[in-house]
Amino acid sequence: MRASGSGRGSIGAVCALVLALAVLCGCQRWTNSGSAQDTPGTAAASKRPSGYGAEFLARDECSSFGTTSFTEVPCSSERAAARVVARYDGKVADGPSCPATTDFVLHISETRPSSDEDGDGAIPQGYACMRKLEPPHPGDPGGGGGPRTVVGDCVYGAGTGQVRETACDGKGKNPPEYKVTSAVTTRAKCPASTELYVQLGGDRPVGCARPV
Incomplete structure (x- = not known):
């Protein structure tokens, strides 16, 4: 993702939301290289299948929030904190x-247990796009976080040539x-x-931002 200001030069953007040792929000870096770097933050997911579905953290399944890792739990559990949306x-x-x-x-590491005979315990490398079950939602427009910048989001100056996303409500x-x-x-539009x-990105790749 790239941002440049009128008469201000190119501006970089990084967003981060940290829960203990786990990074919960993806980040975007805006550069003047002409290409975007979309680098969502890394959060460790449990390396052992939970048995709640054929695929570990499949779409519509839920995870808990941990201090160093995330574990798949039933969505009806009191420990459930976020749902997989993709x-x-x-x-x-x-x-x-x-x-x-x-x-x-959530970035999910590949795991292939040596004792697994039929392959059911193997987890391929992948990633899960998560939506918290309860607000606040940093990924909402103006929410101040999330792995993508969207229409309705706000930023602030964070040093020479950089901005960071922040909540629009102040x-x-x-x-x-x-x-x-x-x-x-x-x-031009x-x-x-x-x-x-x-x-x-997408079919309308240019975001127009103005002072608030």
């Missing part, structure tokens, strides 16, 4: 993007300075009030 094999860089309102991404650690108000096909251009 699940893909392989690396994030090589696979589809998570849905826009994803709260955080309840975050840092107040918002810019808001992505629309997504268009080319920069952004309104005159635009001071920051953000590469969003």
Whole structure:
């Protein structure tokens, strides 16, 4: 993801939401290289299948929040904290993007138990796009986090050439300075009030941001 300002140069963006040792929110880095780097944050998932489904953390299954790892649990459990909204094999860089309102991404390591005879215990490398069961949802527009920047999100200046996402309601650690108000096909279609251009991807890859 790339952002550049009118007369401001290119701007980088990083977002992070940390729970103990687990990173809950994916990050985007905006550079002036002309290409986006979508690097969701890493959270360790349990390496042992739980038995709640044929696939570990399959779509619509739930996980708990842990201090160092995430465990699959029944969605009816009091320990359930987030639901899988999309699940893909392989690396994030090589696979589809998570849905826009994803709260955080779980990276799942490949595991093949040596004692497993029929392959049922094997877990392929992959990633799960997670949505918390209860608010707040950092992946919502203006929520201040999530693995993707979307229309409605806000950012603030975080040093020379960098911005970071923050909650639009001002309840975050840092107040918002810019808001992505629309997504268009080319920069020329952004309104005159635009001071920051953000590469969003998809069929409307340019985000138009203005001061708030």
